[in-house]
Amino acid sequence: MRYHRIPDETVRRLPIYLRGLMVSVDQGHEHISSQALAEFVGVQSWQIRKDFSYFGDFGTRGVGYSIEKLAREIKKILRLDVIRRAALVGVGDLGSALLAYPGFGGYGLDIVAAFDTDPEKIGRVVNGVRIEDPSGMDGLGGRDISLAIVAVPRAAAQSTVDKLAEAGIRGILNFAPCKVIAPRRVKIITLDIAMELARLPYYMPAGGSSEHPMTGGSPQPGVS
Amino acid sequence: MRYHRIPDETVRRLPIYLRGLMVSVDQGHEHISSQALAEFVGVQSWQIRKDFSYFGDFGTRGVGYSIEKLAREIKKILRLDVIRRAALVGVGDLGSALLAYPGFGGYGLDIVAAFDTDPEKIGRVVNGVRIEDPSGMDGLGGRDISLAIVAVPRAAAQSTVDKLAEAGIRGILNFAPCKVIAPRRVKIITLDIAMELARLPYYMPAGGSSEHPMTGGSPQPGVS
Numbered sequence: 001m002r003y004h005r006i007p008d009e010t011v012r013r014l015p016i017y018l019r020g021l022m023v024s025v026d027q028g029h030e031h032i033s034s035q036a037l038a039e040f041v042g043v044q045s046w047q048i049r050k051d052f053s054y055f056g057d058f059g060t061r062g063v064g065y066s067i068e069k070l071a072r073e074i075k076k077i078l079r080l081d082v083i084r085r086a087a088l089v090g091v092g093d094l095g096s097a098l099l100a101y102p103g104f105g106g107y108g109l110d111i112v113a114a115f116d117t118d119p120e121k122i123g124r125v126v127n128g129v130r131i132e133d134p135s136g137m138d139g140l141g142g143r144d145i146s147l148a149i150v151a152v153p154r155a156a157a158q159s160t161v162d163k164l165a166e167a168g169i170r171g172i173l174n175f176a177p178c179k180v181i182a183p184r185r186v187k188i189i190t191l192d193i194a195m196e197l198a199r200l201p202y203y204m205p206a207g208g209s210s211e212h213p214m215t216g217g218s219p220q221p222g223v224s
Numbered sequence: 225m226r227y228h229r230i231p232d233e234t235v236r237r238l239p240i241y242l243r244g245l246m247v248s249v250d251q252g253h254e255h256i257s258s259q260a261l262a263e264f265v266g267v268q269s270w271q272i273r274k275d276f277s278y279f280g281d282f283g284t285r286g287v288g289y290s291i292e293k294l295a296r297e298i299k300k301i302l303r304l305d306v307i308r309r310a311a312l313v314g315v316g317d318l319g320s321a322l323l324a325y326p327g328f329g330g331y332g333l334d335i336v337a338a339f340d341t342d343p344e345k346i347g348r349v350v351n352g353v354r355i356e357d358p359s360g361m362d363g364l365g366g367r368d369i370s371l372a373i374v375a376v377p378r379a380a381a382q383s384t385v386d387k388l389a390e391a392g393i394r395g396i397l398n399f400a401p402c403k404v405i406a407p408r409r410v411k412i413i414t415l416d417i418a419m420e421l422a423r424l425p426y427y428m429p430a431g432g433s434s435e436h437p438m439t440g441g442s443p444q445p446g447v448s
Binding site: 018149172189192 | 320331418419420428
């Protein structure tokens with residue numbers, strides 16, 4: 001099968017569709033209409049149909065899309081059709097929670113290595129993963145690990161990213177609350193939890209008024 | 225002081241500027257140039273100067289912006305100039321990590337209540353916060369709590385959001401991996417950790433090639 005060039009905007013929505021399909025499977029469905037998927041994911045159904053048209057049409061009139069086929073296709077495009085092995089750096093409170101987090105498996109993501117500088121933590125096993133000394137990060141390239149999660153304090157974030165990039169890691173999810181940089185071959189996404197919470201008050205109307213005192217703009221609708 | 229209408233795009237960048245200023249203060253600076261701030265936050269310096277021009281100019285030629293003044297002004301616009309009290313719902317691994325997370329304080333955000341359905345957890349104190357039975361969520365409105373963090377399993381997310389909206393909560397940071405909806409008066413931001421990690425492989429070039437096999441587009445630069 002040949003693919004058309006898929007617009008970036010469509011690619012950005014694909015993980016959201018995939019998540020919606022996983023929710024739908026959990027609820028026992030085998031097929032889903034674009035209308036039902038639209039409700040699950042909060043995207044207009046015409047937009048969904050248009051997005052799916054870029055990589056072939058799996059819908060059958062009156063039956064809807066085969067969830068299994070569609071999920072398989074989206075995973076292929078997002079390169080989630082193979083198990084992706086990941087390393088975690090920083091096993092503090094947040095890092096420990098990420099090691100225990102059950103949500104990665106649905107996307108074929110598997111945390112198989114963990115590193116921490118604390119001698120008391122090194123050697124301990126958390127959720128089946130033995131915590132290693134950070135010196136072991138040098139060898140990540142030879143262990144078929146291409147993804148990393150950074151959950152270290154801000155002051156250690158850039159040096160951690162530098163080491164991961166040197167070791168051949170190609171994708172990093174950074175939880176440290178700062179900008180980190182890496183060579184172009186490394187894709188970085190930063191999730192700053194506190195900053196996201198800090199974005200909320202601006203959109204919260206004071207009292208019962210719906211008018212924002214400074215911009216005069218209406219708050220965004222309460223749909224994520 | 226009168227404010228101009230501030231464009232949404234500028235508002236979206238303000239928390240990033242604020243974070244950059246906090247990093248700079250930690251490093252002992254009192255003033256910062258738009259060039260130095262640009263490096264801290266990964267936004268072009270002309271864009272920074274333009275954004276700041278919407279709410280007055282705090283820069284002095286050759287000295288730069290007063291960090292303290294600028295941070296105070298940004299906090300005022302983002303409505304972070306008062307302490308915001310937040311509730312946490314769901315004290316599992318992730319919820320516990322969030323209770324211990326030190327990053328909220330810098331934005332004046334304070335988690336003062338926590339709820340969990342597990343009878344074994346109720347009554348326990350984590351980081352100074354006593355875990356309560358979820359029935360207590362009804363009374364949140366009377367406790368001067370306007371923000372909530374949802375860290376419950378997916379199946380419980382929507383009902384939790386419903387209860388929080390009824391109790392008068394106006395802003396919700398949702399970690400459950402699904403879309404949740406609420407009345408317009410409630411602003412919701414969803415942070416789906418696993419889905420963010422799942423976005424990475426698409427942008428990771430296979431092997432040494434920089435060309436993406438399906439879209440032909442070059443991967444985004446490794447700057448977050």
